[in-house]
Amino acid sequence: MDFSLPAATEDIRSRIAHFVAREIVPLEADPASYDDHENIRLDLLDAMRARARAAGLWCIQLAPEHGGLGLGRVGMAACYEEMNRSIFGPAIFNSAAPDDGNMMVLEKVATPAQKARWLAPIARGEVRSAFAMTEPHPGSGSDPSMMLTRAERQADGSYRIYGRKWFITGAAEAAHFIVMARTSDDARKGLTAFLFHRDQPGWRILRRIAIMGPEEHGGHCELEFDGLTISPEDVLMGEGDGLKVTQIRLGPARLTHCMRWLGLARRCVEIARAYAVERHSFGVALAERESVQMKLGQAAMSIEIGRLLTMKAAWELDRGNLARKEISMAKIQAANTLHQAADMAIQINGARGYSRDTVLEWIYRYARQARLVDGADEVHQMVLNRFLSQEKADFWRWPVAAP
Structure with missing residues (x-):
């Protein structure tokens, strides 16, 4: 696969990244931004959604005729990662679970009448x-x-x-x-x-x-x-046809989880790096210590592995394949990477990381569910073993381009 993004996709990704950094991340530091269940307050969410819509960054996963930007799965992978550098990001762009997966399956299999009644109000942000x-x-x-x-x-x-x-x-x-x-x-x-x-x-x-x-x-x-x-x-x-519906919905929805989790993992590394540079102990900055450098390097590599697996699965979906094997691998890697990145960042930040002075403790508690939702690690490992038993050496085959 070609890993370069089309210019139009890169423009969307860049604009999302700037919107997140400028408009959304600052909200996390204000306790008044949160509701009683530790998510963004609903009236604030509505106001931010209006700004995202005005910026042309609304519902990027849907086709234009359904109110979206028509990005394929590969483009979504790049953009969803940027969205979830903030814990509030996906909901603001109308790309959060479970609405995200529900909209995509309705777009794919619902009748025109069903789309008008059940999809359109979700896509407009009127209902959840x-x-x-x-x-x-x-x-x-x-x-x-x-x-x-x-x-x-x-x-x-x-x-x-x-x-x-x-x-x-x-x-x-x-x-x-x-x-x-x-x-x-x-x-x-x-x-x-x-x-x-x-x-x-x-x-x-x-x-x-x-x-x-x-x-x-x-x-x-x-x-x-x-x-x-x-x-x-x-x-x-x-x-x-219910089993077909679940297969159509859950595979891509699992992958969008991976896209978002990698954004959160990146945010953990960013917070850890920033603190390691400014925090001095025994005469040197934490960033100069080999043990800290190893933790950050390992986290960066794990995120990149997750990105590659996620992109490959997205590419397979865009080619019309079910990508079950690829999605299972991405799901295991992204879920565990998020959990490990949050743990690493808290460790480097020490008591500050364990406090609510950063979003790390929020991410850490959220991250533990990633290894359970949409299939536990062990379920996906069994799926991979089933493919291995069926395909044997072909498990690792390369796709070959037509002559």
Whole structure:
């Protein structure tokens, strides 16, 4: 692959970088910028979103006809990394999970009528959304075949949904939902994706689950479905296509996590380097100590490895491939790199890093979930082993250009 960015993409990346540095990063130091769940205050978010939109940096992942800039996955990789140099960045550019993944899957598979009703309001920033798949034990987690939530078809063609979901990101603030439910016992065609609005009866939020880290807007919630009625026109793709929907949504969404996490990892290194230069101990700056130089060098290399894996996966997606193997490798590398970079930066900053004088402790608590969300490390390692068993030496094959 060619690693050079088109001039138009580089212009967007550069403008995002300047906007983040000038407009967003300064907000992090003001306690008044935060809501009760340690994310950007919603009224401030709305004001900043208006500025991002005015700067022409809104929803870069969507096609122009849906209000975006039409960047491919490779361009998104470069730009999302810049966005998440600030902990507030992705939400301000309307590129944060779960809206990001929901918009992309709706853009790809929804009907024109569904796009007008369910996608357009999210793309305009008028509503937020959620993707309800994960269930409490013994229901589905990383294995959708274990799904217990069921959708029963009625005589009039509608469906009624019964079951429970949990750790549903953004549910407390979401208006538009995609919920996965079982419609048959078929191993490949047993799941179906449904669209619903928060005002529809037959479901409720049982609780907002407290977590160790800062939360996305709307938290991580446990939901109960007790007869939610879904019209046939609100089935996404078709009955039995739920597994396809999850594959289409979750692969690219995992990769956008990687893009964002690498931006946060870079921010950790930047904070660590700046402090190492100014902090003197026993007559020399920390930056002059070999042990500190080794930590920073290792972090820089790990970030670059993550970037290369992420870019390769993005390139494969842009070529029309599923990139499952590449996404799994990028997911493991980016998640662990973020966690290690935050830990390293706190260590170099000492007590300052452990305090709230920097965003490092925020990033550190947030980073621990990266190795769990969208498939734990171990799940992706098993995926890679499955590819290795199938492909053997071809696991490492190079793509060959056509003559």
